Amino acid sequence: MKIYISTDMEGLPGINSWHQVSDKDPRFLNRYLEETLQWVVDGVKASNQNSNVDQILICDSHALGENISYDFTEYDDRIYLVRGGLRDYYMMAGLDNTFSTVFFVGYHAGVGAIHGIMDHTYSSASVHTMKINGMRMNETLINAAFAGEMGIPVSLVIGDHALVEELRDVLKDTVLIETKKGLSRFAAIMKPKALLRKEVIEGVKTALDRTHDNSIKIYKFTPPYELDIEFNSTEMADQSMLMPGLKRIDGRHVKYTCESYETLLQTMLAVVYTAKIGTEIGK
Known part of the structure; x- marks a missing residue:
């Protein structure tokens, strides 16, 4: 084990x-x-x-x-x-x-x-809300x-x-x-x-x-996987759009959809890291 x-x-x-x-x-x-x-x-x-x-x-x-x-x-x-x-x-x-x-x-x-x-949720500086397949994360x-x-x-x-x-x-x-x-x-x-x-x-x-005893139910989502992030401010969403595949919903809100949860997790991390760069722009 x-x-x-x-x-x-x-x-x-x-x-x-x-x-x-x-x-x-x-x-x-x-x-x-x-x-x-x-x-x-x-x-x-x-x-x-x-x-x-x-x-x-x-x-x-x-x-x-x-x-x-x-x-x-x-x-x-x-x-x-x-x-x-x-x-x-x-x-x-x-x-x-x-x-x-x-x-x-x-x-x-x-x-x-x-x-x-x-x-x-993954970033105290940038993320206002985060959902996967409509569920708050x-x-x-x-x-x-x-x-x-x-x-x-x-x-x-x-x-x-x-x-x-x-x-x-x-x-x-x-x-x-x-x-x-x-x-x-x-x-x-x-x-x-x-x-x-x-x-x-x-x-x-x-x-x-x-x-x-194998008595614990596995926790997972059903594909396709939709990641929904609302940032704390608009410049974070601006910067996150450098990531391919993201869709801008409004000033602070982006979405990403894929068929692989592994890809979703890596993309989420990249988006959060990229958004942090936005906080330095304009200072």
């Missing part, structure tokens, strides 16, 4: 503002991410499936992907680490159909979620559908309360673990560390049992 873990930071316990997830504030950077990952690995070790697990691939997926120390691989000899950027499929780099399950750790609610801690669902195209279930998601509420009726078989409950975009009630550690360990054990 191979486990794929994609990590973010905004949904981690103990985190409530941007400076805590950047190298501007070393008091927080890495600390809560690596600690939470330790609990996840502890859960693997304590699970009935531990002897069947031969690889744990962790994809460092916040910002430039330089948040997890290489030294963390010493915590378990089965840990491999994806680090750095830019890279294909970004938050899902290195995933292929040899993996048995996907975990999302430190994920957060989608853009516009009420009381979602640092809510955004967060990063969990976008990435879960990528795994689903390979037939891989998402069995565990660790994130904030607003994210759990977004996923509850969609990923019904997935173990959802809440780290904190938002009071606003930058304030939250944090769970006690000892309680959360226990929940993570038990959640991992349950997630792996469900993976082994």
